[in-house]
Amino acid sequence: MDEAFSGYYDSSSPDGAASSAASKNIVSERNRRKKLNERLFALRAVVPNISKMDKASIIKDAIDYIQELHDQEKRIQAEIMELESGN
Amino acid sequence: MDEAFSGYYDSSSPDGAASSAASKNIVSERNRRKKLNERLFALRAVVPNISKMDKASIIKDAIDYIQELHDQEKRIQAEIMELESGN
DNA sequence: CATCACACGTGATTC
């Protein structure tokens, strides 16, 4: 990385083809972002108590929620055990 | 919003104070991103079967997992009901 | 060679 000097030229079709290689990337990138946002949105949908709308918080709430679920599952499992075996 | 014209000027001390308003933002942004990534990382940590490492997939897997947990909880709840009331 | 996924800096917007 970081070549001292590189006499690069972009190449890309020398003649016409003004459509530039770049704008391809732009679109892809836009898509990636959209997808990511949708996912984030979906995540927000399955998590009950969202505190704030910002991305970081959404993920955080999701994490908390998962851990909560884990906890509950454990508790419930224990309860079953008791009911089953105990009597 | 969207004023036709706003003759705004960044101003910031006309004379010295070259410290540019911008570089403040750069740092903030860097932080935001870092935080977000850490969150994403943490999310990856609590979700068991990650298919791919890319951000979108991570979130997706998390969503799937949550739904799975929901399902299980329901099933287990039902089981308890049965054990309890049944007799 | 192209394609994907990423981090970056930047301008806009909002509180």
Add this chain to the structure above:
DNA sequence: TGAATCACGTGTGAT
């Protein structure tokens, strides 16, 4: 006024 959050286009490394 300043801080925080976002979406964007771009350059880059990996596949």
